[in-house]
């Protein structure tokens with residue numbers, strides 16, 4: 001099938017590459033000419049495991065191409081995905097200007113009936129706005145479809161190739177049939193996991209899923225902070241509650257607060273959509289408040305142990321990305337931590353395997369970017385772990401102990417066992433862990 005994906009970021013690029021991988025003829029469009037030039041040269045501007053070879057292979061085999069020319073791509077395609085950004089507006093609502101601009105442009109190039117698919121995360125009612133924006137530019141019939149994306153950065157290829165489910169919101173058989181054909185190769189194994197529903201329900205499903213996941217995180221973070229106060233260990237509590245099938249084990253890890261390009265903005269946008277309709281989602285307001293507070297926990301712990309004036313003090317950081325296996329720094333808990341440490345006068349030495357380029361656009365040269373994890377702790381008064389990269393899980397502890405000026409280890413991801421670290425001479429503090 002001939003497919004266009006507009007927006008070649010984390011979602012559009014992964015969707016485009018995976019759709020090409022299953023034999024479709026895919027054109028990825030972006031209005032960032034530099035990004036398109038790099039992609040045309042097989043240079044993938046983001047880090048996502050497995051993405052670069054997939055882009056290279058499909059481009060070499062002629063199924064995947066990149067362009068800034070939206071018109072040409074749209075005219076050639078039967079299905080056009082909109083996968084541009086929907087950043088938060090000033091009031092927290094999703095900014096739809098990119099989505100609707102693209103919809104209008106698609107309308108101007110509508111030469112035969114096509115499906116226009118919203119893959120960006122968009123508030124309920126957006127597919128109707130897309131329909132109106134396209135209709136304003138063309139008399140050619142077309143169909144709309146809401147097909148929200150559920151991939152996780154860091155595992156995006158796997159999630160797209162083997163999705164838990166594919167949500168397809170449609171109001172026509174033509175759109176449903178085309179979407180089922182397109183997604184059949186991804187859902188063949190493990191039963192048919194395409195869930196077809198009405199458009200509004202599909203739009204709400206995406207926000208409800210992210211709101212639920214954010215709620216689990218804020219819930220566990222509050223329980224962790226409570227555990228710290230009462231001498232309990234949240235890791236034990238997590239095992240205890242996760243074994244209840246109604247709760248489940250996944251996504252119950254406390255940490256430095258959720259970040260990334262989705263949860264913070266989607267929770268805010270859902271609250272805003274609801275409040276515009278006179279509905280108060282106060283549970284989610286609390287989820288957000290807890291998260292804002294949690295994002296300060298690593299800084300507060302550091303200041304508590306090192307003092308509030310950090311002039312002359314050095315803090316080593318392991319991890320800057322908002323989670324492992326991505327270079328994405330959007331809303332990363334590292335941002336308030338680094339800013340707070342710098343404001344308090346600290347010298348910050350940070351290591352991240354993939355996110356240094358992104359970090360440089362935020363912190364510039366105010367942070368020393370270490371080439372390896374051990375250089376980041378050299379002469380430091382504390383090591384703070386922000387991101388759960390695999391390579392931090394089993395470090396050379398004696399070497400770490402020796403390199404640190406003070407063996408203070410603040411573990412924002414609970415990677416280590418408090419008893420073991422204490423026995424090795426560290427002052428160890430996790431999130432919600434019992435003191436040895």
Ligand SMILES: NC(=O)c1ccc[n+]([C@@H]2O[C@H](COP(=O)([O-])OP(=O)(O)OC[C@H]3O[C@@H](n4cnc5c(N)ncnc54)[C@H](O)[C@@H]3O)[C@@H](O)[C@H]2O)c1
Pocket residue numbers: 006007008009010011012029030031032035083084085086098101102119120121122149150151152153261262
């Ligand atoms: N990143 C994720 O993990 C994830 C997961 C699921 C859903 N989403 C949603 O998918 C959407 C895209 O997210 P992302 O992380 O890929 O964003 P991104 O910022 O990485 O990519 C968006 C791309 O769209 C391009 N763009 C913007 N306006 C354009 C226009 N008018 N014409 C052509 N290209 C244009 C930008 O240049 C950019 O390359 C958002 O709505 C997001 O909420 C993201």
